[in-house]
Amino acid sequence: MQNPIIIALDFPNRQKTEQFLEHFGNKPLFVKVGMELFYREGLSMIYWLKERGYRVFLDLKLHDIPNTVHNAMKNLALAGADMVNVHASGGIKMMAAAKEGLYAGMQEKQKPLLIAVTQLTSTSEIVMREEMLVSQFTLEQAVVEYAKNAKNAGLDGVVSSVNETTLIKEVCGDSFLTVTPGIRLLGSSFHDQERVASPAAAARAKTDYIVIGRSITEAADPVSSYEQILNEWSGSFEISHR
Numbered sequence: 001m002q003n004p005i006i007i008a009l010d011f012p013n014r015q016k017t018e019q020f021l022e023h024f025g026n027k028p029l030f031v032k033v034g035m036e037l038f039y040r041e042g043l044s045m046i047y048w049l050k051e052r053g054y055r056v057f058l059d060l061k062l063h064d065i066p067n068t069v070h071n072a073m074k075n076l077a078l079a080g081a082d083m084v085n086v087h088a089s090g091g092i093k094m095m096a097a098a099k100e101g102l103y104a105g106m107q108e109k110q111k112p113l114l115i116a117v118t119q120l121t122s123t124s125e126i127v128m129r130e131e132m133l134v135s136q137f138t139l140e141q142a143v144v145e146y147a148k149n150a151k152n153a154g155l156d157g158v159v160s161s162v163n164e165t166t167l168i169k170e171v172c173g174d175s176f177l178t179v180t181p182g183i184r185l186l187g188s189s190f191h192d193q194e195r196v197a198s199p200a201a202a203a204r205a206k207t208d209y210i211v212i213g214r215s216i217t218e219a220a221d222p223v224s225s226y227e228q229i230l231n232e233w234s235g236s237f238e239i240s241h242r
């Protein structure tokens with residue numbers, strides 16, 4: 001069983017990030033760099049993490065015209081990240097252009113995973129219908145339609161909430177990756193997230209990766225919070241496979 005945890009390094013700068021990572025010593029972590037840290041520190045942050053052996057998800061959620069995304073991805077390819085993403089709402093043409101730009105001139109073994117965000121885990125069905133004006137689908141249907149588009153564009157998987165994982169796997173196949181943020185231990189604050197699930201529920205849904213930020217980064221003891229999440233995941237995983 002692989003360790004599914006991706007820690008969201010949502011910190012304002014490199015110094016705070018380094019201080020946080022010191023808690024974990026040499027543990028081989030999978031970490032995520034998003035807009036907050038990247039817009040401050042740029043590619044050098046990714047190089048720093050890769051030199052220290054971390055697996056890195058570069059989460060910039062590209063969404064623009066196909067040509068712009070294609071060329072931006074050519075530059076992001078230089079980061080040497082293990083996973084990058086776009087918004088599925090940019091459409092199939094944009095996602096295909098992202099893939100072409102990202103992989104241009106890359107050897108097979110260097111290619112990062114490319115995934116698409118479906119509906120953000122902070123989005124509720126009401127907001128999707130009334131503010132984004134996607135009213136012909138339920139939220140679950142909209143996520144699955146985006147997942148099908150991502151698959152048709154040749155992407156490796158999607159970001160969604162755990163609520164939609166089972167259906168995505170049914171429609172797109174088990175090998176199509178599901179990456180699921182909005183993970184919370186029972187009884188803890190949802191913050192700005194709407195579609196939330198526990199690590200145990202994520203394991204039962206057989207998601208591939210869980211993305212966790214504040215439950216670990218803001219914990220008084222980040223390592224024990226990390227271990228608690230992993231234990232909850234592993235326990236449920238064994239139960240669900242009995």
Ligand SMILES: O=C(O)c1cc(=O)[nH]c(=O)n1[C@@H]1O[C@H](COP(=O)(O)O)[C@@H](O)[C@H]1O
Nearest residue numbers: 008034059119120121159181211212213214
């Ligand atoms: O692409 C993402 O990583 C992402 C997609 C999504 O739908 N929801 C979502 O929360 N995320 C990211 O996952 C992380 C969740 O952080 P916490 O809510 O603190 O656990 C943040 O870094 C978000 O940017």
